[in-house]
Amino acid sequence: MKENGKELEYKKKYFWLLADIENIKARYMKEINKTKKIACEKAFKDFLPVIDSLELSYKNSKEEETKSSLRITLKIISNMLKNNNIKVINPSKFEKFNPTFHQAIISIKTPEKENLIFSVLQKGYLINKKLLRPALVGVTCK
Structure with a gap:
């Protein structure tokens, strides 16, 4: 069978429309994923004070039963964070200060080295390698 000019034109338009629909679907899915990611980041950020x-309750608790319950709860939360690709920023003492991941709140003068962390006041968090909250730290200075 021989196709005439009109049939070829309609086929061409049909394939262009199919391509447009596929592009719209791809943009829509990309936008949905972006929105989900932003919503998850906000939800986790809002959960950090909890x-x-x-952790503060666990640290200051004197009763072993309470401590045990808090330990279990914190373990569940730790697993949840791990499963959602959230990493804790908990610098060690005398680690070099990194302004990308740390926020200096206190500084003390020392004759020795400067820009070393001497205290962690609050842990920081990363989600998918993006900073969710910097660690609040005390830093040495000259």
């Missing part, structure tokens, strides 16, 4: 409070 984690801070639970």
Whole structure:
């Protein structure tokens, strides 16, 4: 069978429309994923004070039963963070200060080295290698 000019034109338009629909679907899926990512980041950021409070309660608790319950809760939260690609920034003492991941809140003068962390006041967090909250630290200076 021989196709005439009109049939070829309609086929061409049909394939262009199919391509447009595929492009719209791809843009739509990309936008949905971006929105989900932003929503997850906000939800986890809003949850960080709860984690801070639970850790502080655990640290200051005297009763073993309470400590045990808090330990289990913190373990569950730790697994949840790990499963969602959230990493804790908890610098060690005398680690070099890194302004990308740390926020200096206190500084003390020392005759020795400067820009070393001497205290961690609050842990920081990364989500998918993006800073969610910097660690609040005390730093040495000359």
